Structures are given as C-alpha cells and as structure tokens.
Amino acid sequence: MTSTEQLTGERADLLETLRKHRGFLLHTVNGLTDEQAAARPTASELCLGGLVKHVTNVEHRWMLFAVGGAEAMERAEVDWVGQFRMAPGETLAGLVERFQEVADHTDELLTALDLDVAHPLPQAPWFEPGASWTVRRVLLHLIAETSQHAGHADILRESIDGARTMG
Template sequence: MPGSVRPITDERDGLLAYLAQMRYVLRLTAHGLSDEQARATPTASSLSVGGLVKHAATTERGWIQRVRDVPQTYGREDYLANFHLAEGETLQDVLDLYEEVAAETETAIAEVEDLGRPVPVPRDAPWFPQDVEAWSVRWVLLHLIQETARHAGHADIVRESIDGATAFPLMAAAEGWPETPWMKPWTPPVEAGR
C-alpha cells in the first residue's frame, strides 16, 4: 500500500480506505521489531508499539460491536490492559488480531445500509458526553480514523526512539522500494560485535 490513499468511489469507500490507510501506517511502526522491542517503552510515556497496535485493534472492535449492537463488557482494567502486550502475547498475535478486526469492520460496514444510522453514545467512560444520545455510523468511522491516526503518531515517536526508524523508510522497506536519492529503505541496525 503506498503512502497515500487510493482513489475512492464514494463516501463509504473513502471512509473505509482512510481507516485502512491509518491501520497500515500504525502496523508499519512494528515492521522489523522483535517482541522485546514491541514491548519497549523508550519515551516519557508508558506507550509501546505493540501496546498501541493492540489498543487500536480492541478499540476498533469495540466500536464495531456498538455499531452491530453487541452488548459491551469492557471496564477500566480492560482499557488499561489493552495498552500493553500481556504475558505470553507476541507482536504477531496483536498484528493478527488487528487484521481480524479490520475484516470484521469491512463486513459490518458493508451490512449497514445508511451511514447515518444512530449508534448509542457509550456511558462507560468519563470522556463521552452525557448530553448526546447517539452518533451515526459515519461518526464512528471518522472517530476510528482519528483515533488510529493519533496512535499511529504515538507509535511513530516510540519506534523512532527504539532504533531511529521513521515512517517512509519503514514503508520503503516493507514494500520493497528500491533505494533512490529521495529514499533509503530502513535496514535493521548492525549490532556491535557482528
């Protein structure tokens, strides 16, 4: 997938394409990382690349379950746990989860006839407004794009702090771009003594 969203055909296609692009750039921050590096929290925050991927996946799944009117059983402890890889959980586990969630989203949104259909506002977290009864499916998709983009930016900073890798060289490496005067694909740092 290139650095820009492909041409779109309509609103639904555009929303899904931009969400897919944001998922992709978030996933790119994990390219070439070990499980240990994916757990690393090298910045002032407690965020890790693996935790951010996991959080984005579980957040998207939660919103799509709301769109599908699936009852939620999600508390503060779940929220906090979803920012970290659990004991025994690997980076590949959360990347696979994110791929599964993306497919669920595509299926769920294909089933929605009207993107204006109301989705009840959650009442289980303090940041949700108490004076709004419902948002639309369209709002949910825009919110997911916003949320994923925000966390992709966090992950960019965490990744750069791990090994200096930045977005476009990672994309070039992941997609096999040739080296040009504009871009040198990322390569793993050479370890001392090798």
C-alpha cells in the first residue's frame, strides 16, 4: 500500500483519529502572528508555537521507536525545556511546516508497518521496567498526546484573542 486513502479497518480508524486531533491543534494556531504564537498568556510556561514544536518532536521520536526501537528513538536529541518554546528566529510557519512533514512521514510509515511489532521501551522512570510497546500502542500514545496538547492549545488561544477552537 502506498496511499493512506486505501487503508481500511483498524489502521484507517487510528490514522483518521490521529489526523483529526492534529487538525484540532493546527486549527488553534491558524491566523496567529509569530508574537502571538510565542506568547504565554496563562500561568503556564506553554505557548502555542511551543506546543506545535513539542507534538512534532514527540511524533518524530515515537516513530523512530516504532521503526527501530529505543535505540533509534534515543538518537534523536531532546531539548526538554526549549521544545515548549519558540526560539529566536523560529516562526510559526516554519514550525507548522515541520509538523506537516513529520505527520506526512508518520502517515506513510503507518501504511506499511505491522501494528503488532513490539520493541522494549527505553529505560525511564515513567516506564515499567522491561515493558514493550507495539506500533499500535505507539499510535494510541500519539493520539492521546496530540489530543491532550490540542486541548492545552485551545485554552491558550482563547486566552490570546478569545477564539475557541474546540467548542
């Protein structure tokens, strides 16, 4: 299979759900300036551009895991603080473009990956020692992560200009 439009069943349902929540997140940043996207309008340290950047990085790293396991995932460096902020010189358009590139790559990978293939999780205090995740579980995690941050983004957007994207 080479096109995600040809998918059916569970795989199609999971990808459609991930796409829907990606769309919610992207809708929250539609029409914003770079300054608005970098703003932190609540008590939180989060900004809309940072959420797009974080979700992009999370999806990228988890797809490395889906293909090559923990070792592949851990090769991608993570700026644990900076991933939630827009750095000087970053633009919302650039962050959204990277988000789309990662999403397209994920969608293409998921047309062919066996959802039942599992890899041991990286060693981290938030993972059960010795646990493994299937590609299916990774996809479910990406849906949850994207959905959670789309909700955060909705609150931030409403705080910036009163726009509500999810209700």
